[in-house]
Amino acid sequence: MPEICRFDPSGCGFPAPRVPLLPAPGWAELSADGADRVPSGLLSGPGVRRFARGRYALRAAFAAAGLGPGGLLLAPSYHCRTILDPALALGAQVALYPLHEDLRPDLSAIEALVAGVGAAARVLLVPHYFGIEQPRATMEALGALCTRHGLVLVEDCAHAWMVAQRRVQAGVPSGRMLVASPYKYFACPDGGLLWGDPGLLPPQGGAPGLMAELRAARALTTRPAAVPPAALPAPQAGPRGAEHRGREDGPSRYYDAALERRDALLQTRWLIERAQPEEIARRRRQRYRQWLNASAGWRRARPLAPALPEDCAPYMFPLLIAHPDPDFFRLKAAGLPIWRWDDMAVSECAVARRYRSRLLHLPCHQGLSEAQMDWMLALAREVLA
Ligand SMILES: Cc1ncc(COP(=O)(O)O)c(C=O)c1O
Structure with a gap:
């Protein structure tokens, strides 16, 4: 069984991210025009x-x-x-x-x-x-x-x-x-x-x-408006949390065996069938480039992938920070939406060991407003430039 290294942020008192990490479910991005659609056969069929x-x-x-x-x-x-x-x-x-x-x-x-x-x-x-x-x-x-x-x-x-x-x-x-x-x-x-x-x-x-459909549908109708985050707080690092290391002999708490054979929600299919994958890709590339332009020349961070391939639809903007302590803590304490794979099996790989604390995954999704993007860039610049 793997030996796991896990960062426990519970003592840090980080606030909830002030901007969503993923596009919030809803129909705002759907289009009546059928030219840009997920090809039929991707969501159902024999394969x-x-x-x-x-x-x-x-x-x-x-x-x-x-x-x-x-x-x-x-x-x-x-x-x-x-x-x-x-x-x-x-x-x-x-x-x-x-x-x-x-x-x-x-x-x-x-x-x-x-x-x-x-x-x-x-x-x-x-x-x-x-x-x-x-x-x-x-x-x-x-x-x-x-x-x-x-x-x-x-x-x-x-x-x-x-x-x-x-x-x-x-x-x-x-x-x-x-x-x-x-x-x-x-x-x-x-x-x-x-x-x-x-x-x-x-x-x-x-x-x-x-019941599951109704619960999820309620969340769709109560989608929060894209409210700009509050004024930039002075980013201060607080408590540092704890590191745990030990063998774990089964799946993590993120895995629910009861869901192993369950289909996706019907509304998920309905939404994907009406979404515009190419338009989403275009908007994601635009946000990714904004991150790239903003981070060029920062002293305390650099983009992991500075050349965005033309046909790439990015998921997140990967940013390598030089000083996880205190910069990660300052950014998290100010509410920047960050994912970081700091709950990971131990290996000999020097890259994985380094990226575990240094590689930040930052949102570049199609649901971000200009105000949210500006706020994230300003905050990251304040800490990392
Ligand atoms: C690279 C990668 N593979 C697989 C998964 C699992 O995907 P899901 O969250 O849909 O279970 C994740 C989740 O974040 C992921 O990052």
């Missing part, structure tokens, strides 16, 4: 299964690949717990492979790892972090490695809806599966998707039911 979250889609992918007790998932060293949880829920073990600075998998290290663990390895999981597609040559090399060793390659598109959309339209190659997490991209309340060989996928799980 698709829907889930409540991407983590349950991952579980189904791993199970379909034959991962179970005695089996081994090869997962990236830089990860969130919900990537590992599905493997642990299946009773499998996890081996972590190292990454380069730009979060490309280290191919030769993976070769050596596979040679070392032998037949136990069943699945290689590769995320397209922050919506940025892994290079074609990397994916081809990994595909070839998986074929040679009889592994299933699972492309984790939880951050990369548009990568999944392109890949699924082109046809998922045999020996591969793709997983997505639509609520990170669209303004919908839940969802996880799995695409792969129809012969391997489990039956479609059951609907969440009327």
Whole structure:
């Protein structure tokens, strides 16, 4: 079982983020014009299964690949717990492979790892972090490695809806599966998707039911207005929280086995079917560029991915900070919306160890107002410039 390093912020007294980290579910972004739509066949059909979250889609992918007790998932060293949880829920073990600075998998290290663990390895999981597609040559090399060793390659598109959309339209190659997490991209309340060989996928799980639909629908109608955050507080660092380290022998508290076979909400499908994926991509790129322009020349931080590929639909803006203490604490105490993967299995990977405390995931979604964006940029500049 993996050894986990977990940052516990409960003693820090951080306020709730003053700007939403994800697009708030609602119909504000829908269009009557049908030109820019999610292609039919992505949400239902023989090679698709829907889930409540991407983590349950991952579980189904791993199970379909034959991962179970005695089996081994090869997962990236830089990860969130919900990537590992599905493997642990299946009773499998996890081996972590190292990454380069730009979060490309280290191919030769993976070769050596596979040679070392032998037949136990069943699945290689590769995320397209922050919506940025892994290079074609990397994916081809990994595909070839998986074929040679009889592994299933699972492309984790939880951050990369548009990568999944392109890949699924082109046809998922045999020996591969793709997983997505639509609520990170669209303004919908839940969802996880799995695409792969129809012969391997489990039956479609059951609907969440009327009460769940009503609860989520109420949240849709009470969507908060995009109120600009309060005036910039002077960012002060408060208490530093606590670090815990220990072995954990099962899935984390972010995993609910009762949801493993549950379909997404009907309203999620309804909203995705009417959303405009290309327009969302355009707005996300615009916000990402605003982050890039603002952070150019900051002394205490730099963008992890300063070149935004033209066809990329970014999920978040990854920013590497030089001084997590005190800068992370100052930003959090002032209410900046930040995700940071500081709850992670311990590995030898120097990049993952460094990024655990230094890599901030900052929102660049289509739901951000100008005022929210200006406020975030001003606050980040105040602390990091
Ligand atoms: C890279 C990656 N993969 C998978 C997941 C799981 O997605 P979900 O939140 O839909 O379960 C996450 C969640 O944040 C993620 O960041």
